[in-house]
Amino acid sequence: RAKQQGRSTYQWYSQEFNEEASYRVALRNDLQDAIDQEQLSVYYQPLVDARTGKTRNIEALVRWQHPTRGLISPGDFIPLAEDTGQIIALGEWVLRQACRDMVHLHSRGFRYCSVSVNVSPVQLRKEGFIHTVTDALKASGLRPESLELEVVESAVLLDTDLVINTLHAIRELGVHIAIDDFGTGFSSLSYIKLLPANKIKIDHSFIKDVIENRSDAAITQGVISMAHHLGLEVVAEGVETEAHATYLRKNQCDLLQGFAFARPMPFDDLLTFLNNQVSANTPQAGSNEEQE
Ligand code: C2E
Numbered sequence: 001r002a003k004q005q006g007r008s009t010y011q012w013y014s015q016e017f018n019e020e021a022s023y024r025v026a027l028r029n030d031l032q033d034a035i036d037q038e039q040l041s042v043y044y045q046p047l048v049d050a051r052t053g054k055t056r057n058i059e060a061l062v063r064w065q066h067p068t069r070g071l072i073s074p075g076d077f078i079p080l081a082e083d084t085g086q087i088i089a090l091g092e093w094v095l096r097q098a099c100r101d102m103v104h105l106h107s108r109g110f111r112y113c114s115v116s117v118n119v120s121p122v123q124l125r126k127e128g129f130i131h132t133v134t135d136a137l138k139a140s141g142l143r144p145e146s147l148e149l150e151v152v153e154s155a156v157l158l159d160t161d162l163v164i165n166t167l168h169a170i171r172e173l174g175v176h177i178a179i180d181d182f183g184t185g186f187s188s189l190s191y192i193k194l195l196p197a198n199k200i201k202i203d204h205s206f207i208k209d210v211i212e213n214r215s216d217a218a219i220t221q222g223v224i225s226m227a228h229h230l231g232l233e234v235v236a237e238g239v240e241t242e243a244h245a246t247y248l249r250k251n252q253c254d255l256l257q258g259f260a261f262a263r264p265m266p267f268d269d270l271l272t273f274l275n276n277q278v279s280a281n282t283p284q285a286g287s288n289e290e291q292e
Pocket residue numbers: 045060061062073074075078091094118119120150180181204237238239240257258259260264
């Protein structure tokens with residue numbers, strides 16, 4: 001009986017595996033169409049200042065509206081695009097779109113907002129990435145200080161010198177750098193010293209149970225303290241409740257990002273969100289200095 005069960009489990013796994021494999025092959029072929037035929041779009045999620053509640057930074061998150069499969073999450077297609085090298089074209093497209101949208105946002109009066117774009121380690125290791133960044137800035141007219149690139153710690157594990165040099169060149173342009181998913185990368189703390197970062201983003205896996213889990217609380221408080229001593233700002237990712245936000249404010253976290261404030265949304269919704277935020281903080285009509 002056990003044997004029988006073993007075999008059916010095996011067959012079940014193997015069928016799963018085949019379905020998974022053919023799904024990946026199909027997606028890979030479709031991804032080129034997605035890049036060529038405008039099936040991709042950029043959603044935006046606000047990061048709010050922990051003290052004032054005001055949006056200071058906006059993360060660009062790519063979305064794929066597949067013609068038959070519907071909305072596909074970046075967690076499913078970014079790794080694939082990294083395997084095939086398609087991440088180069090995709091990443092450049094996102095960067096250019098995000099810069100253009102941010103210039104539009106600034107023209108609507110939200111000049112105090114900067115945009116953060118996720119950059120794959122594959123992009124960072126590609127010769128000429130720095131030109132991709134300067135081209136996107138030049139084409140859009142966005143000030144370098146209004147752009148931030150989000151990089152995972154493990155980006156420096158391969159071709160360390162090349163990546164560190166690229167990051168220094170990016171900083172010299174005036175563009176900011178954030179270390180994304182901090183704490184999940186299995187990388188040594190000595191890399192933190194090497195990375196020319198402005199900001200650390202604590203991964204949501206530490207934030208989820210931070211109120212009741214002693215280890216998560218210790219890690220979160222430790223990272224905040226370390227970052228501040230290094231002169232870096234700290235973001236908490238995945239802030240889902242007001243209780244989390246309160247806890248993080250109390251512990252001197254600088255910026256909060258998560259469903260408690262806003263979900264990633266299309267650009268038009270972001271404009272509405274920011275306008276509502278401004279009018280909520282403006283007691284008298286017409287006294288809003290930040291609007292043009
Ligand atoms: P990430 O850069 O760490 O982005 C944060 C992810 O957390 C986003 O998932 C966001 O929707 C999600 N999130 C935000 N607030 C909450 C919350 O309160 N609770 C929970 N549970 N999740 C929250 P998303 O958009 O699915 O993106 C997943 C990952 O895909 C990103 O993680 C990033 O690593 C990658 N990605 C997204 N867009 C791009 C891109 O344009 N280029 C590259 N290279 N990677 C991207």
